[in-house]
Amino acid sequence: MLFVYKRLRCPICSRQFQRLDKVVLDIINTVIHRECYETTESPLLPVKDEGTFRELVATYEFFWDD
Numbered sequence: 001m002l003f004v005y006k007r008l009r010c011p012i013c014s015r016q017f018q019r020l021d022k023v024v025l026d027i028i029n030t031v032i033h034r035e036c037y038e039t040t041e042s043p044l045l046p047v048k049d050e051g052t053f054r055e056l057v058a059t060y061e062f063f064w065d066d
């Protein structure tokens with residue numbers, strides 16, 4: 001699963017996710033830093049899950065492709 005950690009970036013701050021970053025997952029499966037989600041003025045979709053990046057990657061199969 002290491003590829004995921006290298007590939008995914010937050011759409012708001014453009015930084016790569018670290019395993020223990022607090023993140024949210026929106027209803028179209030976009031991962032966003034929790035802090036960015038709470039502070040951005042951009043329009044946002046509802047959140048369906050949250051936790052550390054590591055936890056979400058371990059939970060959702062769509063992170064495991066290719």
Ligand SMILES: [Zn+2]
Binds near residue numbers: 011
């Ligand atoms: Zn961010």
